[in-house]
Amino acid sequence: MSRLSWSNPSVRSAVYQAVALAAVAGLAWFLVSNTLANLAARNISSGFGFLGREAGFAIGEAPIRYDPQDTYARAILVGLLNTLRVAAAGIVLATILGTVVGIARLSRNWLVARLASVYVELMRNTPLLLQLFLWYALITETLPPARQALELLPGVFLSNRGIKLPLPADHPGFDLAAAGFALAVVLALALAHWMRRRQQHSGDVRPIAHWVVALLVGLPLAGWLAGGAPVQLDVPHLQGFGFIGGATLTPEFTALLFGLVIYTAAFIAEVVRAGIQSVNRGQWEAAESLGLRRGKVLRLVVLPQALRVIIPPVTSQYLNLTKNSSLAVAIGYPDIVSIANTTLNQTGQAIEGVLIIMAAYLAVSLTISVLMNLYNRRMALVER
Structure with missing residues (x-):
């Protein structure tokens, strides 16, 4: 029974943490319930249902297609x-x-x-x-x-x-070139990681800059040529x-x-x-x-x-x-x-x-x- 005694530091620590957690939860419940009650008293709707409604305003700079009729x-x-x-x-x-x-x-x-x-x-x-x-x-x-x-x-x-x-x-050749560049970046990172591991295990240091340049230039060029070499x-x-x-x-x-x-x-x-x-x-x-x-x-x-x-x-x-x-x-x-x-x-x-x-x-x-x-x-x- 001594393990459950108040003199046990572990017991006191657990009780203090439980009390603190209960206080935080109670404060959060009070704030949320009070906010919802005030919104309801003023006939202000709550929730995220408005996200599905039409926006109706234009955006001057959009990286993806956007119209004011969108949500x-x-x-x-x-x-x-x-x-x-x-x-x-x-x-x-x-x-x-x-x-x-x-x-x-x-x-x-x-x-x-x-x-x-x-x-x-x-x-x-x-x-x-x-x-x-x-x-x-x-x-x-x-x-x-x-x-x-x-x-x-x-x-x-x-x-x-x-x-x-x-x-x-807008041409498939440029899309293939972009895909080739993305693949070249992935392969260059993988090659750098492999060479780093090789150096750690064997101490052998070999330059990889020429391989990285070859990947970053060669793969996009190959994709561009495969797509018809558009200009x-x-x-x-x-x-x-x-x-x-x-x-x-x-x-x-x-x-x-x-x-x-x-x-x-x-x-x-x-x-x-x-x-x-x-x-x-x-x-x-x-x-x-x-x-x-x-x-x-x-x-x-x-x-x-x-x-x-x-x-x-x-x-x-x-x-x-x-x-x-x-x-x-x-x-x-x-x-x-x-x-x-x-x-x-x-x-x-x-x-x-x-x-x-x-x-x-x-x-x-x-x-x-x-x-x-x-x-x-x-x-x-x-x-x-």
Whole structure:
């Protein structure tokens, strides 16, 4: 019976946890029941049935087909895809820029190091929303109108309506080329993994860069040739007061992406700098004593060790970038927050709209965290 005594720490711990769980459950029940009662008293319907109704509003930028006659559910899906698009592109570009700037801060060149420091301090200490307003104003106010657009390259036009780019025409050959490129990426990753395992077991190091290039070039080229080697492009051209055809990078998307990348890269740069400095100086000296150039020492010796320090805080920056994309509503980019706000204004389903936004960001953030944690676990030191 002594095991069930109050003096037993395990018993007290279980009781405290049960009481805390009951208190949380009771508070949740009170809030939900009170909310439902107030909604019913004001004749406000609740639930997610409105998602099946016709949306009735247009969306200026949709990665999938969308018409105002489509449902609210499809409109919210468009907003989610727009958020994922800018977040994915922002993560890749911010990682590249942040790594370059972080390395530049440690450069032996005084001018390069100082310029990198000025960039980091300026961007980190300026509100992101203010930066977004600045980039959006620069694009829409300083660039010429569509009829006087700047032709940067054949078929590439820059104006205050964004950047117009040529697109491959609708042809099976281009679809096969895209499928070949996707297959090449998968095979290149598999080859890199196999070579890494081989190196760990045998110590044999063999370059694979030429194989990776061959895959990334050869398979898309083979798909393009198998599809008839099409050369037709959908080139944008001026008609009336704007362009038709091709692809468009709108001012809203460009300003949001540019702002997120420039802002987040400054934080990633500091993470990279700290990670590199965490590696013992003796590692540099030992590698340089073998005759390796400074660039190779950084790439082959220092960065692989610094990654164990860099990955966890960089994961937080990826999450911040994704959540900061909600500021898109300030410059008119139709992300999940903007479209959900329009939906709840039309339907009056404010609680459901906020829950949809929260669930979307929660799902995206957890996905990023899981993927980065898996990568961090693979890079961690294995204790024997």
